Amino acid sequence: MMKAARTACKTFGCAGLFTVMGHPQKASARPVAINANYLSIWFAQHWPEGEAEVTAFLSSAAKALGGREADLARYMGVSRPTLSSWKTRGAIPESHTTWFFDEFPYAVLSNTAPAPGDDLRHAGLIPVLHLLKATSFNPFGLPQEQLEDAAVELIQRHLPGLARLALFVQHQLRFEEWVGQDLERFTAEVLHGFLKVLSPRLLRGRAVSQ
Incomplete structure (x- = not known):
């Protein structure tokens, strides 16, 4: 690692x-x-490093994007055999690493329709609820004058993606990172950090408070 x-x-x-x-x-x-x-x-x-970690990482990423490795391969512009070769080698090529922080979280949040495997009764939802509470239902950093009109719509639109992204984060966390803390709240803090980067792009030019 x-x-x-x-x-x-x-x-x-x-x-x-x-x-x-x-x-x-x-x-x-x-x-x-x-x-x-x-x-x-x-x-x-x-x-990730090594066959087991790369396999788990790619599997979690695929689930976040809809549940199939074919979805992940399509988003990345590679074939499924290419993903399989990365698992076997235990490494993701350097030419594809930046995609994961530059495009992957945005792709997950932009996929606004619930995926077949989504279960919003509990899976990934608790960290999102903590995020909403901690940000006074303004996780995207909207200016105060836009909250009444846009906040609920944005939360509704991106709720499935936020829940899937929360699960992805939890699958990557090391035990020592959150031991002694509440895992769901810790995950919410990570999501908040993600959104500070992603919100301007997600809001497509809407003024965002920093």
Whole structure:
């Protein structure tokens, strides 16, 4: 995991000095806003290494996008045999790593129709409810004057994707990250970090408070 995290961080251009597996990593020289790089940092810290981790990672990603590896392959522009080869080698090629922090979360949230495997009675829903409570039902950072008209519509539209993304996050978390804390609330904090990066794109030009 350590070697993979370093490779992913180098590829993603992680900004700032942060810790991966308890060891400080050198910052990129390119200055960026910390929230703009939250996804690259998170994926670098949770990047899979080895056949078992890569297989589980790709399976979780496929479920987040609708439940089938064919969906993941289609979004990435590769074939299913290509995904299988990554599992066998136990590594995702560097040329495809940035897709996961740049496009994957956006693709999950943009898939607004419930997938066949979605179960919004409980699976992934609890972290989303914590997220809504913590953000006063404004997880997308809408300006106050737009809340009444747009907040409920946005939450309804992206609820399935948020729940699937929450499950993906939980599948990647290491036990030591959240032990002693509430897993659902911890997941909600990660989702909030994701949305700070993704909201401007999701809102398609709508003014977003930072």
